[in-house]
Amino acid sequence: MARIRLSPSASLSPRPVPRTALTLLAALIFPLPLRAQSAPEQLPWRFTQVAMASVSGTFLEGPRIATVSSPVGAGLGIGLQRRVRPRLETGVILRALVSPVRATEAGASWSLGSLREVGAVGTASVDGYTGQRVALRLEGAAGIAVLSGVDGALPFSELAVISPSVEAGVALGAPPRAGRREWWFTARANTLRLGRASANAGFTEGWGSRVLLGVRTVR
Amino acid sequence: MTPRLRIRIAPLALVLSALLVSACDAPTVARPMAAYSPTSLTNGQLYRWSSGSTIRVWHIQPADSTRDVFRATQLALAEWNAVPRLREYRLESATSLERANIVIVDRSTPLPLAPAASCPFDPRGSTGYTYFCVSGNRAQRLQSSSGAPTDVSVIIRLDVGGMASQAVLEAVVLHEMGHALGIGGHSPETADVMFGNPTARFLSGRDVQTLQFLLGERPQFTL
Numbered sequence: 001m002a003r004i005r006l007s008p009s010a011s012l013s014p015r016p017v018p019r020t021a022l023t024l025l026a027a028l029i030f031p032l033p034l035r036a037q038s039a040p041e042q043l044p045w046r047f048t049q050v051a052m053a054s055v056s057g058t059f060l061e062g063p064r065i066a067t068v069s070s071p072v073g074a075g076l077g078i079g080l081q082r083r084v085r086p087r088l089e090t091g092v093i094l095r096a097l098v099s100p101v102r103a104t105e106a107g108a109s110w111s112l113g114s115l116r117e118v119g120a121v122g123t124a125s126v127d128g129y130t131g132q133r134v135a136l137r138l139e140g141a142a143g144i145a146v147l148s149g150v151d152g153a154l155p156f157s158e159l160a161v162i163s164p165s166v167e168a169g170v171a172l173g174a175p176p177r178a179g180r181r182e183w184w185f186t187a188r189a190n191t192l193r194l195g196r197a198s199a200n201a202g203f204t205e206g207w208g209s210r211v212l213l214g215v216r217t218v219r
Numbered sequence: 220m221t222p223r224l225r226i227r228i229a230p231l232a233l234v235l236s237a238l239l240v241s242a243c244d245a246p247t248v249a250r251p252m253a254a255y256s257p258t259s260l261t262n263g264q265l266y267r268w269s270s271g272s273t274i275r276v277w278h279i280q281p282a283d284s285t286r287d288v289f290r291a292t293q294l295a296l297a298e299w300n301a302v303p304r305l306r307e308y309r310l311e312s313a314t315s316l317e318r319a320n321i322v323i324v325d326r327s328t329p330l331p332l333a334p335a336a337s338c339p340f341d342p343r344g345s346t347g348y349t350y351f352c353v354s355g356n357r358a359q360r361l362q363s364s365s366g367a368p369t370d371v372s373v374i375i376r377l378d379v380g381g382m383a384s385q386a387v388l389e390a391v392v393l394h395e396m397g398h399a400l401g402i403g404g405h406s407p408e409t410a411d412v413m414f415g416n417p418t419a420r421f422l423s424g425r426d427v428q429t430l431q432f433l434l435g436e437r438p439q440f441t442l
């Protein structure tokens with residue numbers, strides 16, 4: 001009969017949930033008492049899809065120069081998320097957005113092309129309020145994006161390859177119920193770090209900001 | 220945590236989001252000052268193309284010349300296309316005379332366009348001459364010599380036969396294209412393309428700076 005030998009450090013208790021960077025990020029963004037749980041429920045990864053619109057994006061401004069902005073854009077994303085604490089979910093979303101970009105100065109506006117954005121974000125979502133009919137979550141995300149498609153205009157023409165992004169916001173939906181697909185309406189403030197490809201690039205680095213409105217489904 | 224306390228987290232998130240956006244300044248860039256006057260030939264009148272314009276250039280190769288006007292035009296387009304930082308204009312080759320905005324023609328070729336009656340066409344024997352006629356706050360669209368309407372508002376007239384070399388032709392076309400884009404003045408520096416007697420075949424930093432300056436200025440009229 002085979003016998004299993006356990007090393008002194010081994011344990012038969014359930015493996016603790018790994019503390020990912022996303023969990024730490026969530027704890028930093030949301031100052032909530034994330035109390036240690038003695039036996040967190042092991043829930044499976046769930047598949048999530050999101051359709052989103054970007055609104056009021058601003059990417060460049062300055063004295064005596066046109067403002068480069070994107071009034072509206074659209075995107076899709078897919079990902080996985082998992083509940084790692086009784087009130088905390090983390091996940092990863094891969095997403096792609098397209099935004100028409102325009103330059104605007106006094107009395108004139110012209111197209112600079114379509115900004116294409118592909119990126120990945122780690123997400124953290126904390127239950128803020130759960131009632132009978134409605135639930136509210138506080139959400140944060142951080143990740144990276146690669147921007148392309150607007151090569152003839154600053155800042156995109158002299159942009160670093162990878163742009164870090166950070167966002168925070170809320171999600172509103174029906175309270176989750178076992179076995180049912182979840183639907184959430186989300187609103188997040190998003191900022192993209194727009195860095196220079198080289199030290200002599202013709203702009204001062206900054207953050208491109210916008211609002212991301214979305215509909216997310218989880219099952 | 221009580222439900223009441225949880226509800227208060229919503230405003231916290233909204234404030235956090237607002238802070239995230241407002242605390243993050245957008246990238247900035249400033250327009251340079253002009254390195255030389257872009258209006259010394261126009262009595263202080265600043266002109267340029269409307270922002271975002273695609274400017275189509277048509278050239279006519281003189282039949283009896285070995286000088287390559289096409290090559291000179293392409294070099295000029297490439298040089299001046301490198302100046303805009305927010306795609307304020309885009310130069311490209313036209314597919315026909317009627318669809319062009321700028322026409323480059325040698326003096327040995329009959330003028331394919333009728334100059335405006337209110338503005339005399341007066342090259343005065345110069346090797347390069349840029350012509351447009353302003354009506355109100357915009358340059359007039361010229362008619363073809365047969366009377367058909369065109370999109371042409373600027374004529375660049377060359378004296379190719381009087382040019383000593385292809386290099387001189389390229390310098391002159393580059394210079395006149397600077398006038399056609401909005402630089403209504405001459406530089407005092409010989410290394411600048413916009414020097415009055417041009418020899419430079421590549422834009423200097425001062426040329427770039429001067430055009431970038433006027434691209435951010437509100438013009439008195441557009442071409």
